[in-house]
Amino acid sequence: MPEIRKDPVTGRSVIIAAERAKRPQQDSASQESLCPFCPGNEQMTPPEVFAYRDSQSSPDAPGWTVRVVPNKYPALVKEGVWSTSRRGVYESMTGLGVHEVIIESPEHVVDVAALDEKQVTAVLRVYRGRMLDLREDNRWRSILVYKNQGAPAGATLEHVHSQVIALPEAPEQLRAEIDGARKYYKANGRCLFCEMIRQNTEGGERLVAEHERWAAICPYAARFPFEIWILPKRHAPYFELSPDQDLAELAHCLRDALARLNRVLDHPPFNYLIHSHPLDGAETRHYHWHIEILPKLVQVAGFEWGSGMFINPVAPEEAARLLRHVTL
Amino acid sequence: MPEIRKDPVTGRSVIIAAERAKRPQQDSASQESLCPFCPGNEQMTPPEVFAYRDSQSSPDAPGWTVRVVPNKYPALVKEGVWSTSRRGVYESMTGLGVHEVIIESPEHVVDVAALDEKQVTAVLRVYRGRMLDLREDNRWRSILVYKNQGAPAGATLEHVHSQVIALPEAPEQLRAEIDGARKYYKANGRCLFCEMIRQNTEGGERLVAEHERWAAICPYAARFPFEIWILPKRHAPYFELSPDQDLAELAHCLRDALARLNRVLDHPPFNYLIHSHPLDGAETRHYHWHIEILPKLVQVAGFEWGSGMFINPVAPEEAARLLRHVTL
Numbered sequence: 001m002p003e004i005r006k007d008p009v010t011g012r013s014v015i016i017a018a019e020r021a022k023r024p025q026q027d028s029a030s031q032e033s034l035c036p037f038c039p040g041n042e043q044m045t046p047p048e049v050f051a052y053r054d055s056q057s058s059p060d061a062p063g064w065t066v067r068v069v070p071n072k073y074p075a076l077v078k079e080g081v082w083s084t085s086r087r088g089v090y091e092s093m094t095g096l097g098v099h100e101v102i103i104e105s106p107e108h109v110v111d112v113a114a115l116d117e118k119q120v121t122a123v124l125r126v127y128r129g130r131m132l133d134l135r136e137d138n139r140w141r142s143i144l145v146y147k148n149q150g151a152p153a154g155a156t157l158e159h160v161h162s163q164v165i166a167l168p169e170a171p172e173q174l175r176a177e178i179d180g181a182r183k184y185y186k187a188n189g190r191c192l193f194c195e196m197i198r199q200n201t202e203g204g205e206r207l208v209a210e211h212e213r214w215a216a217i218c219p220y221a222a223r224f225p226f227e228i229w230i231l232p233k234r235h236a237p238y239f240e241l242s243p244d245q246d247l248a249e250l251a252h253c254l255r256d257a258l259a260r261l262n263r264v265l266d267h268p269p270f271n272y273l274i275h276s277h278p279l280d281g282a283e284t285r286h287y288h289w290h291i292e293i294l295p296k297l298v299q300v301a302g303f304e305w306g307s308g309m310f311i312n313p314v315a316p317e318e319a320a321r322l323l324r325h326v327t328l
Numbered sequence: 329m330p331e332i333r334k335d336p337v338t339g340r341s342v343i344i345a346a347e348r349a350k351r352p353q354q355d356s357a358s359q360e361s362l363c364p365f366c367p368g369n370e371q372m373t374p375p376e377v378f379a380y381r382d383s384q385s386s387p388d389a390p391g392w393t394v395r396v397v398p399n400k401y402p403a404l405v406k407e408g409v410w411s412t413s414r415r416g417v418y419e420s421m422t423g424l425g426v427h428e429v430i431i432e433s434p435e436h437v438v439d440v441a442a443l444d445e446k447q448v449t450a451v452l453r454v455y456r457g458r459m460l461d462l463r464e465d466n467r468w469r470s471i472l473v474y475k476n477q478g479a480p481a482g483a484t485l486e487h488v489h490s491q492v493i494a495l496p497e498a499p500e501q502l503r504a505e506i507d508g509a510r511k512y513y514k515a516n517g518r519c520l521f522c523e524m525i526r527q528n529t530e531g532g533e534r535l536v537a538e539h540e541r542w543a544a545i546c547p548y549a550a551r552f553p554f555e556i557w558i559l560p561k562r563h564a565p566y567f568e569l570s571p572d573q574d575l576a577e578l579a580h581c582l583r584d585a586l587a588r589l590n591r592v593l594d595h596p597p598f599n600y601l602i603h604s605h606p607l608d609g610a611e612t613r614h615y616h617w618h619i620e621i622l623p624k625l626v627q628v629a630g631f632e633w634g635s636g637m638f639i640n641p642v643a644p645e646e647a648a649r650l651l652r653h654v655t656l
Binding site: 009165173222 | 334347403499500523548639
């Protein structure tokens with residue numbers, strides 16, 4: 001059973017999940033010949049929890065276009081008795097949560113930007129669907145969708161996929177964003193993210209691409225070279241409440257941003273993640289959901305771990321200029 | 329000129345340092361034939377700021393045992409006019425600070441644990457000396473010594489070395505530790521780290537090794553598999569005030585901990601860093617300096633960046649058991 005432990009000094013949460021150590025490491029060649037995410041190999045994963053599939057086809061058999069399965073080596077588990085423990089200065093709770101894998105194409109494609117717009121739209125709808133479904137279980141306070149593409153970005157399997165984790169508490173990084181945004185809202189009476197969008201569009205020097213409903217920008221204090229955020233131009237705290245039409249245009253915007261990264265950086269490994277407001281029913285006028293795309297070009301090293309600061313060798317204005325002007 | 333930018337949402341600081349992008353990437357073979365840290369190649373680095381060397385020898389020439397030079401591609405620069413800028417929601421300040429490299433052996437050794445105890449003692453004395461020297465400049469509030477060993481841990485040169493950065497502000501990670509420790513001290517009237525040492529020595533299940541003055545433990549909420557902290561058993565807020573005798577025994581303890589990691593994990597890449605109290609003259613009874621050793625066995629991925637939480641697949645108790653019982 002995994003455990004969520006609190007560091008007694010900083011209060012930082014860590015998931016101790018010994019089951020994860022059993023994850024196999026496969027090289028690229030063996031992955032193509034025996035990929036657990038390819039059609040025909042459905043028995044290699046736990047039974048699916050959701051799929052878009054032909055009405056003629058059966059669960060856990062070919063015929064799907066997007067397929068969701070529980071993570072075989074989960075960081076958190078769904079079933080178990082919730083308990084806490086305290087020994088001296090040390091506190092922990094049982095590692096309850098949900099950890100799923102979203103297989104984003106039946107083809108053995110390794111780059112999400114290689115999927116067509118219709119397929120990416122389907123993928124985004126599945127993200128939304130899983131989040132809406134997981135919201136129904138009131139044990140979960142926060143749901144995080146993220147992608148690891150490429151081994152340097154932490155992917156152990158190359159077949160295009162994302163993951164979703166439902167957590168019993170809002171995680172530190174999201175809380176820090178919400179706290180900062182709330183403070184700004186209280187002081188200024190408006191959403192900080194809306195203000196950032198205003199300051200970065202209209203010919204702004206950190207603008208990557210602007211669409212009808214979406215803006216892609218390099219954030220002012222980017223941690224990583226060529227970091228991109230995609231934000232809805234209209235204020236919205238929850239990704240999972242996005243209407244279909246918005247998701248179709250988001251698919252276009254996301255593919256466009258990733259295609260720009262691929263052109264400028266020759267298909268870099270990257271993570272992306274969706275920050276959506278937690279499910280705590282609190283006031284949400286101050287928080288604005290968004291996608292963060294984090295290319296993995298540099299190793300995070302001793303300075304970053306020791307300080308919590310990042311060193312970014314590429315000014316976001318320069319990254320945005322290159323991404324904006326690249327020929328697609 | 330580098331810039332320290334604040335993320336308007338979280339307040340997180342990022343150093344934007346375009347000069348760093350020019351760092352060369354060399355493979356191992358070319359590094360051995362033309363290493364800027366080997367004796368005879370002193371002209372490949374900026375002029376040294378300190379060295380232990382033969383009384384017969386001249387600066388920037390062979391004859392040294394430990395040599396300190398400015399980082400050729402610094403994250404922060406020492407000279408410049410301090411200024412801040414604010415545009416809308418965005419704030420920055422000039423990237424003033426010091427960034428030095430400590431070359432830890434004249435031999436082209438790649439593993440600090442391969443240096444003998446006398447040499448490691450000399451290295452620790454140089455860490456102390458650089459910190460004491462940098463304290464003299466009252467522009468710096470915090471000094472961080474860290475090591476990146478191995479390319480996956482962020483080392484661009486393999487010749488054994490560490491780095492020291494002096495910062496104009498106490499960084500986020502250190503502030504979080506100090507705030508947590510202060511809170512505990514206020515509530516309990518004693519140092520949290522002293523309490524942790526008490527709870528982890530005396531046959532504790534997370535003990536790696538105990539020496540007269542030092543304890544090496546796997547922290548309860550370790551972020552990384554086989555993470556080790558080394559702490560002085562007697563309360564001390566500042567590494568740089570350690571007496572000679574303590575450093576000699578610390579060299580023994582540090583080499584011992586790294587040798588254990590090397591045996592159990594077959595020479596893993598790792599970072600280590602020294603957390604010492606900032607130079608702000610505040611009360612320090614609550615803070616306890618220490619070394620954190622962070623092996624780099626797993627990639628930090630989308631979940632960690634999105635949540636601020638870590639997933640550690642090896643329980644610290646299991647890691648400590650293996651490290652404690654290994655035959656050296």
